Structure formats: C-alpha cells, structure tokens
Amino acid sequence: MSDATAKTAQNGSANRPQPRPGVMDIAAYVPGKSKGTHGVTLHKLSSNETPLGASPKAKEAYADVAKSLELYPDGASTELRNAIAEVYGINPDRIICGAGSDEILSMVTNAYMAPGDEGIYSAHGFLVYEIAIRAAGGVPVSVPEQNLTTDVDAILAAVTERTKMVFLANPNNPTGTYIPFEEVRRLHAGLPSHVVLVLDAAYAEYVRRNDYESGMELAATAENVIMTRTFSKIYGLANLRLGWGFGPAHMIDAMNRIRGPFNVSGPAMAAGIAAVKDKAFVETAIDHNDKWLPWVTAELEKLGLSVTPSVGNFILIHFPDQDGKRAKDADAYLSERGCIVRMVGNYGLPNSLRMSIGSEAANKAFVSLIAEFLG
Numbered sequence: 122m123s124d125a126t127a128k129t130a131q132n133g134s135a136n137r138p139q140p141r142p143g144v145m146d147i148a149a150y151v152p153g154k155s156k157g158t159h160g161v162t163l164h165k166l167s168s169n170e171t172p173l174g175a176s177p178k179a180k181e182a183y184a185d186v187a188k189s190l191e192l193y194p195d196g197a198s199t200e201l202r203n204a205i206a207e208v209y210g211i212n213p214d215r216i217i218c219g220a221g222s223d224e225i226l227s228m229v230t231n232a233y234m235a236p237g238d239e240g241i242y243s244a245h246g247f248l249v250y251e252i253a254i255r256a257a258g259g260v261p262v263s264v265p266e267q268n269l270t271t272d273v274d275a276i277l278a279a280v281t282e283r284t285k286m287v288f289l290a291n292p293n294n295p296t297g298t299y300i301p302f303e304e305v306r307r308l309h310a311g312l313p314s315h316v317v318l319v320l321d322a323a324y325a326e327y328v329r330r331n332d333y334e335s336g337m338e339l340a341a342t343a344e345n346v347i348m349t350r351t352f353s354k355i356y357g358l359a360n361l362r363l364g365w366g367f368g369p370a371h372m373i374d375a376m377n378r379i380r381g382p383f384n385v386s387g388p389a390m391a392a393g394i395a396a397v398k399d400k401a402f403v404e405t406a407i408d409h410n411d412k413w414l415p416w417v418t419a420e421l422e423k424l425g426l427s428v429t430p431s432v433g434n435f436i437l438i439h440f441p442d443q444d445g446k447r448a449k450d451a452d453a454y455l456s457e458r459g460c461i462v463r464m465v466g467n468y469g470l471p472n473s474l475r476m477s478i479g480s481e482a483a484n485k486a487f488v489s490l491i492a493e494f495l496g
C-alpha cells in the first residue's frame with residue numbers, strides 16, 4: 122500500500138472534496154409520490170397539480186417550438202415577461218423568469234443571503250425555503266403558527282440583527298391557510314427595510330377572499346419585497362418548470378446577475394405566453410376548484426374528520442391520533458388502491474394528509490376510499 126493510499130484509508134472521506142459547511146445538513150426535498158403501491162396510479166393527488174391539464178393553446182405553442190430545438194432560447198425571456206406584464210398591468214423590466222418558482226426562490230436567496238444570515242419562515246411553511254436558506258449558507262429560523270396559520274407577531278418577534286430574509290407562502294402549502302393583505306402589510310411595516318420579504322403566491326389564482334391580495338401591490342411599491350408566481354399549479358405546466366418573480370428593479374438586477382444565462386427553455390416560454398393569455402382556461406380551473414374544494418371538505422367532515430379550511434386547490438386532513446399511525450395507515454390504504462396523496466410528517470404534521478383537489482371521479486373515489494378506510 123502506498124503512503125497516499127494508506128492515508129486515504131485512514132482518513133476515510135477527509136481527502137475527497139467536501140461540500141461547503143451546511144450542505145450535508147440539508148434534508149433533500151421529497152416530492153409527492155407518483156405511483157401507487159402496485160405501480161398503479163389511478164388518481165395522483167399528491168402534488169397540487171391541476172386535474173384539467175394545460176390550456177390547449179399552451180400545448181399548441183409548445184409543440185410549435187419542436188421545429189427549432191437546436192436554437193438557444195431568448196435568455197432574457199423577453200416575450201414571456203411582456204405577456205405577463207400585459208396581463209397583470211405591471212412593468213416587464215421588473216419581472217424575472219425561472220425554471221419554476223423554486224428557481225426564483227433559490228436565486229433571491231443566493232443573491233441576498235450570506236453565510237450566517239438568518240432566514241425566517243413559519244413552522245409549517247413550504248420546505249423549499251429551508252433548503253434555499255441552508256444552500257446559501259444561511260441559518261433557517263422556523264417560527265410557530267396560530268391554528269396552522271402564519272403568525273405575523275411570531276415572525277416579527279424572531280427578527281434579529283442577523284435576519285436577512287422572511288419567506289411567506291400566502292396561501293401556505295401544505296396548510297391551505299392564508300393571511301389577509303392587511304396582515305401582510307403589517308408584517309412588511311414591522312420589518313427592517315434591509316430585510317427581504319419573499320411573498321410566494323403559488324396559489325393566488327385559486328383564492329376567493331375579498332381580503333386577499335397576492336402581494337403584487339407591495340412588490341410594486343416597496344424596495345424589499347419580491348412576489349413569486351408559478352405556472353405549475355393553475356396553468357397546469359408543472360412538467361415544463363416555469364415561474365416568475367416581480368419586485369423592485371434593483372432586486373431583479375441582482376438576481377439577473379446570478380441567473381443561468383438560458384434558465385428558461387423555449388418550449389416553456391412559448392407555452393407560458395399562451396397560457397397566461399388564456400384567461401378562459403384559468404376561469405374554468407377556478408370554477409372547478411370552487412365546486413370541488415367545498416364538496417370534498419364537507420364530505421370528509423361528514424365522515425368525522427377535521428379539515429383545515431383551505432383557500433387553495435388542496436386540503437389538509439387530520440386524523441385523530443397522536444403518533445401518526447392513523448394517517449400513515451390511511452395513506453397506505455389509499456396507495457394500495459392507486460390513489461396517491463401526500464404525507465406531511467416532514468412538515469411537522471404526522472397526523473395529517475394533504476389531498477389535491479382532482480377531477481370529479483378522483484374526488485369521489487377519494488372520499489369513498491376514506492369512508493371505507495374509516496368504515
């Protein structure tokens with residue numbers, strides 16, 4: 122054995138490249154399952170995807186780009202930003218597009234968080250925030266909620282000199298709850314002006330509440346607020362990976378400097394442009410949700426389960442025991458029968474399951490299976 126080999130053997134992994142401190146502390150994101158126990162999926166209700174597919178116009182636009190796959194896309198996503206800006210009446214120069222809003226969340230975090238800085242999010246908040254914070258070398262700070270709802274006072278109480286960012290999913294996933302715009306304003310008003318407030322409005326289109334606003338107004342006027350949006354949910358383009366952020370010009374500028382030069386693909390851009398313009402398609406999806414969200418909620422309550430009131434396209438269902446066994450058994454029972462929902466133990470909710478509102482057939486099948494399970 123050579124000296125070098127002996128040394129490697131002795132030191133174990135010490136001679137290999139080492140990830141930056143903190144990287145190995147990250148628990149990799151676990152996506153919703155896509156297959157049932159026997160490899161059969163009848164109803165995939167695990168990732169808050171739409172049961173209505175994508176707009177036919179988006180599919181057509183996507184297919185059209187197949188003629189020119191050899192060409193690089195427009196790295197600045199100009200046409201897509203213009204289309205979004207027109208639909209929402211905002212300035213296209215203050216929009217940034219990404220491979221899903223997850224990429225926007227990573228970009229803003231990488232642009233603003235330095236090692237040791239703190240990033241705050243609420244206890245049952247979207248897990249991508251913690252990953253983005255740790256990936257940037259930051260320190261994740263999770264604060265308690267009230268009734269599975271963001272607690273603005275708890276967030277403000279957690280702010281320290283090291284706080285650099287606050288992440289708020291509104292509505293939140295996986296709880297389905299939201300805070301009114303007045304509360305978002307109060308949160309913003311209470312933060313030091315150098316702290317970045319990220320308003321993740323992935324489910325904004327679904328919300329039917331007069332006191333809700335996605336955060337667009339705050340992102341348009343404040344110097345430290347970025348709102349993120351996605352094409353993965355109501356637009357039905359999750360497979361393409363497309364999202365966008367809207368914020369002050371100086372923040373968009375900083376994010377553009379660290380962005381991959383061609384981070385959004387041409388087919389995704391083309392589909393996104395067609396999708397954002399197809400307002401009738403979005404209305405249909407809203408109507409579908411408005412019909413089935415209350416129906417599934419009511420049916421489950423009739424079966425004696427408690428359901429957190431949701432304003433999104435998914436619900437959080439609670440099983441009455443303390444050790445998580447009932448929720449786990451229900452998940453296994455559903456999975457055996459090809460109905461896939463989401464276990465949310467990694468969100469600190471071991472007694473709950475999250476179910477995405479599906480097609481009429483899926484919703485009815487789900488309720489019947491739960492009734493059988495409880496039976």
Ligand SMILES: *Cc1c(COP(=O)(O)O)cnc(C)c1O
Pocket residue numbers: 169220221222223224247290293294321323350351352353354359362363364
């Ligand atoms: C689904 C979801 C997103 C969207 O992620 P994409 O990367 O755009 O697919 C963002 N935030 C929350 C809270 C979500 O649930």
